[in-house]
Amino acid sequence: DQQVKQNSPSLSVQEGRISILNCDYTNSMFDYFLWYKKYPAEGPTFLISISSIKDKNEDGRFTVFLNKSAKHLSLHIVPSQPGDSAVYFCAAGISSGSARQLTFGSGTQLTVLP
Amino acid sequence: GAVVSQHPSWVICKSGTSVKIECRSLDFQATTMFWYRQFPKQSLMLMATSNEGSKATYEQGVEKDKFLINHASLTLSTLTVTSAHPEDSSFYICSARPGQAAYSPLHFGNGTRLTVT
16 A cells, blocks of 8 residues: 555656656645655655645755645756756655654656756 | 764675664664665665664564664664575665654665675
8 A cells, every 4th residue: 555656757857947746645644745865876865845734845946845635745846957867755754653754655767858 | 964874885695694784873863763675666665663772663564583673772773684585685774863853854874785695
């Protein structure tokens, strides 16, 4: 039972354009969401997060949007740069949980073409 | 920022031997650490939650006798893959949360690529 889904395994975008990565979740108990970036043979690096009390959070070129009614979140990267090419994982958590572990989606490989 | 160090970054071992992977929080104390496993082109799957001073909590389907976890101090958790077999070959990643705030993110180590021959 995949509680966090990233339906697009890959995405290619031209440098300078906007990259939009999508994520859906099924567990209504999730109340915070995160995006991680991962290069091959490395651990994930935290990018940006959003709590369920917000619908948008922005940090430089990265903006995360949350639509709770649709159980959907997205990561916008603008402008996209070749160095952004990596696998992006969305993750969700329950802040009141005893361990507060994260549940990850399957990832989207973003390729930014120069 | 918070740093999680994982060692070794890669290891090759023979079938039947045991391998220990270390995870350290370098600039913060972590009462809880998480061990994930990633198969090629797949998601990060939580294996177990490591608790300092008490037993680890394993996810369903993860053999606790095969994947031994020890969290002996507030900065160190170890994962030992016992009697490794080729199907245990994978990318193992540990993580910890430096802050106590409800929404503080997990920080990850760089992972360990285990190859069992």
